[in-house]
Amino acid sequence: MDLCLKDKVAIISGTNNPKGIGATTALAFASEGGKVVMVYKKMNFPYHTDRTIGNGIDSYHKTLSEDCSKVEEELRKITPNYLIIEGDISNSKFVSSLFEQAIQKFGKVDILVNNAATYALNDTIFNVSDDDVNTVYDTNIKGTLDPWLRVHDKLGGIIFKTAEISMIIKGSLNEWEEWSNLIMLDSGSYIVEGALSPAEINVENDMGVYYDPCIWVKYEN
Numbered sequence: 001m002d003l004c005l006k007d008k009v010a011i012i013s014g015t016n017n018p019k020g021i022g023a024t025t026a027l028a029f030a031s032e033g034g035k036v037v038m039v040y041k042k043m044n045f046p047y048h049t050d051r052t053i054g055n056g057i058d059s060y061h062k063t064l065s066e067d068c069s070k071v072e073e074e075l076r077k078i079t080p081n082y083l084i085i086e087g088d089i090s091n092s093k094f095v096s097s098l099f100e101q102a103i104q105k106f107g108k109v110d111i112l113v114n115n116a117a118t119y120a121l122n123d124t125i126f127n128v129s130d131d132d133v134n135t136v137y138d139t140n141i142k143g144t145l146d147p148w149l150r151v152h153d154k155l156g157g158i159i160f161k162t163a164e165i166s167m168i169i170k171g172s173l174n175e176w177e178e179w180s181n182l183i184m185l186d187s188g189s190y191i192v193e194g195a196l197s198p199a200e201i202n203v204e205n206d207m208g209v210y211y212d213p214c215i216w217v218k219y220e221n
């Protein structure tokens with residue numbers, strides 16, 4: 001099936017986790033003939049070096065502390081048409097520079113996948129700090145809705161629709177516990193790290209569903 005992505009240019013953030021959505025999206029996009037700008041930021045989350053094998057939280061934190069070299073190894077096998085940039089999407093000056101670098105390299109930007117997100121390690125109401133709240137807000141909210149969309153506006157993009165459901169992810173209870181590193185004993189809504197909305201878990205039916213929202217921006221030319 002032709003996805004009409006050949007020669008399209010995509011900026012994809014949060015790409016330094018080889019098993020993550022950002023890296024997987026970048027590789028899939030390149031496989032369809034697209035040109036990829038991968039954006040990442042090294043994170044300082046703590047982890048135990050003796051527990052980094054497998055898919056646990058320590059393995060996840062370790063990958064976030066690294067650069068995109070592992071992902072680049074796989075990307076290089078698919079295409080030479082890529083650009084890797086390190087930076088902080090909560091910084092509006094960096095976002096403007098990012099788009100400038102992408103346009104200088106490829107002449108345009110067609111698609112934006114804003115996958116990067118962060119979370120507070122001590123995220124209960126009793127111990128979360130003001131700094132943690134500000135960091136999460138700046139990256140997950142301001143970093144998504146402020147600099148990115150303003151740059152799209154400057155480039156002539158038009159916000160023409162919001163999609164409450166742009167992607168659906170379904171899985172068993174065991175799969176969701178593995179993906180989220182959470183223990184899900186009861187049915188209900190669960191906040192999953194990096195997600196834009198809660199995952200809905202039904203313990204009785206052994207099923208979890210996540211609905212991913214997005215904002216669509218189009219260009220006339």
